[in-house]
Amino acid sequence: MKPGLSLRVSQHLSLTPQLQQSIQLLQLSTLELAQEVEQMLIDNPFLERDAEDAGAPDEIAASLNNSSISEIYQSEKETEKAQAASESIAEPATAETPENLNWEADGIDGQDGExxxxxxxxxxxxxxxxxxxxxxxxxxxxxxxxxxxxxxxxxxxxxxxxxxxxxxxxxxxxxxxxxxxxxxxxxxxxxxxxxxxxxxxxxxxxxxxxxxxxxxxxxxxxxxxxxxxxxxxxxxxxxxxxxxxxxxxxxxxxxxxxxxxxxxxxxxxxxxxxxxxxxxxxxxxxxxxxxxxxxxxxxxxxxxxxxxxxxxxxMDVERQIVVPDVIVRPVRASSGRVDFAVQLNPDVMPKLRVHDIYASVLRRHKNSESHAALQQRLQEARWFIKNIQQRFDTILRVSEAIVERQKNFFVHGELAMRPLVLRDIADQLGLHESTISRVTTAKYMATPQGTFELKYFFGSGLGTETGGSASSTAVRALIKQFVDAEDTKKPLSDAKLADMLKEQGIECARRTVAKYREQLKIPTTTLRKAL
Structure with a gap:
């Protein structure tokens, strides 16, 4: 076989570290994002919270300017290790185990039946x-x-x-x-x-x-x-x-x-x-x-x-308090029509910034041995802040598009929900469906109708007699309404519910009704029948 050289042109997608971090942050929930931010604040010395009272006195800033950034970072690490070592010292607790129990008694207290x-x-x-x-x-x-x-x-x-x-x-x-x-x-x-x-x-x-x-x-x-x-x-x-x-x-x-x-x-x-x-x-x-x-x-x-x-x-059940990422409020327009304003929840948005003093010290010591590595950490801090901002911007854009599509829901409730799939929002915003899926998972919206996950507003459509489609969420709400109003002595069967939906112009098979009923956790007619 004769050796030789050849050129080949091909296309491939390469995910940069910045893009990988952006995708990772986008799919995190509010709690997971808070944990990620805390971990990043611990790992990266160039990242700090943007508090109103943040800032070092002039004398501290001057002392920092006279030191190298590597010395400062190493001092912080040594302090953290010393604190961790002191916290780990504790007296061992004696636990009661089955081996410590004494089972060598000769008699048994108490009489039979007492x-x-x-x-x-x-x-x-x-x-x-x-x-x-x-x-x-x-x-x-x-x-x-x-x-x-x-x-x-x-x-x-x-x-x-x-x-x-x-x-x-x-x-x-x-x-x-x-x-x-x-x-x-x-x-x-x-x-x-x-x-x-x-x-x-x-x-x-x-x-x-x-x-x-x-x-x-x-x-x-x-x-x-x-x-x-x-x-x-x-x-x-x-x-x-x-x-x-x-x-x-x-x-x-x-x-x-x-x-x-x-x-x-x-x-x-x-x-x-x-x-x-x-x-x-x-x-x-x-x-x-x-x-x-x-x-x-x-x-x-x-x-x-x-x-x-x-x-x-x-049972000590941990209460899962849902903190909404987006807040929707009704706003009355000048024409008298009710609109809805969408805004991000400021309580879930981490306020971060690059540590100015550490960054200035790094610029003053460009010739140090650790300058390249620390410059990389500084760049990671900037990327992290930018990706978090991009995450919330994407959530806001998707939320505004959902509110625009489902405006009737915010006024009339579940029965007014329209069919909506991920592709509809993706095409409208010029994003990929996978991005919409990441945004709508574990993200919540506070509305006049209650707090819902963003994925709640998406649902397939069922055909109607007029040639249109009805949202599966609206159909489930209608089934629940029928069951709530039924005679408990003669509960409605799945076939009867399907006929009642047909009278409303919605084509829904009995199997589909049974599936929706199970999703609503409504028992069968036998169990719903009053004694």
Whole structure:
């Protein structure tokens, strides 16, 4: 093969570091952008916040001018390392592990059937309300679970506080604490006692048997605590524990026989397969429970008022507060017509600038060894500020185009939403669809109708009898409107909803109606039917 030289002309797209950073910043959410800015402020000494009170005194500026930028940067790094080292020095905390627990007790406190702490609960119906006082708990020391939940006290902490009042031996208390720590967030004990015992005892059969026995006793103690139903292994047991507590309260208060029969019937229903209750299969429940349909309906209504997740009110759920990137306000024009002004939210826009003093010092020391590297960091700071500004400019342009297209929505609501796809906005602004997709993801707009993600305003269109198209968002809103106004004794089927949409001039198949109904989290007709 003879070697030779040849020329070839080709085109290819090369993403510069500046363009890559611009794309990355564009797709970040507000929270992610704030984290990126904080990280950049730490990494790049030429970047600082543009605060009104920013600026160094003249004497500090003079001292900086007499030093090299590399010396300043190195001094800052050494200070940060010293602070990090001092913060990392702390006394080791002793944690309580299963290995530290003492399982060598000879006896078990308590007699069969006598468990400390009677449980109590709160109910929606006055006939079901009542609070029982525990036999081993002083009423003055009782703590309201709702108040604790507001203080973000976890379920395990609340149960540990109750366990302290049971006056158990060390081994029984350790077993109870271990079960409390094994609960799920909903208050269920999902792991079998055998597996919990095996995880501690390993292959030691005798120790495993002893642990299973202690866990069985601790489970009964756990299920006697508040909230009622905690420590259940499944939903059926959770409901039965609550009904058992209601029956005990009814016996103490001397309720009527009819109410007692209702509670017993509800307990019998929960003893049957739970799928029958979920499907509201009255026919099979009638044959299994031997009760009339009317009594079954009343008992099922009572069960519906029980709490299927005892630990729900103790969950420390982080509130996700949506901070809008764009704010839309109505503005009345001189002609009397209502327009909408679109502006960026100043609270989410980071105010950054290049550190003037560091930049001036760098210009004074052009001959230093680290000048080229530091000049690159200065350029990165300028690029970062420019890319952030470009990010918000693009968000504003896309938001203005959306408001222009969906002006009827801001006046009349979801039913006035128009079909809109990414390509429509991309063609209007001369941008690529991928850019519009990045802009509309995790970016929010505050409007007179509420706060929505920018992607919410996009939706496919369904054909109409007039030859036009209706937005899928408007169709979903119309379906929700139909369901809200339906007769609960005769709920509307998907086929009937499709016919009603057709009467409105919208061609929508039954499968599409079912898909939209599921997106709206509207249950089927069987589950919507009133008891």
């Amino acid at each position: 468990w400390g702490g009677e449980s109590s609960s709160e109910w929606d119906s006055p006939s079901l309300s009542g609070s029982g006082s525990g036999s081993n708990r002083d009423s003055d020391d009782e703590v309201d679970a709702i108040d604790l939940a507001r203080e973000h006290v976890s379920l395990t902490d609340f149960l540990h506080r109750q366990a302290l009042s049971l006056h158990l031996g060390a081994e029984d208390m350790a077993a109870l604490r271990f079960l409390i720590e094994s609960l799920s967030d909903d208050g269920y004990l999902e792991d079998p006692l055998q597996e919990l015992a095996q995880s501690l005892a390993g292959d030691d059969f005798e120790e495993r048997e002893e642990l299973e026995q202690r866990f069985s006793i601790a489970l009964k103690l756990l299920q006697s605590l508040e909230p009622v139903g905690v420590g259940a292994r499944d939903l059926a047991e959770c409901l039965q524990l609550q009904l058992r507590d209601l029956i005990r309260e009814a016996e103490d208060e001397g309720t009527t026989q009819a109410h007692m029969n209702l509670l017993l019937l509800a307990q019998n229903i929960c003893a049957q397969p739970m799928d029958l209750l979920a499907r509201r299969d009255l026919r099979k429940l009638t044959s299994l429970c031997g009760a009339r349909e009317e009594a079954l309906r009343e008992a099922m209504a009572l069960i519906a008022r029980l709490e299927p997740r005892p630990g729900r009110r103790f």
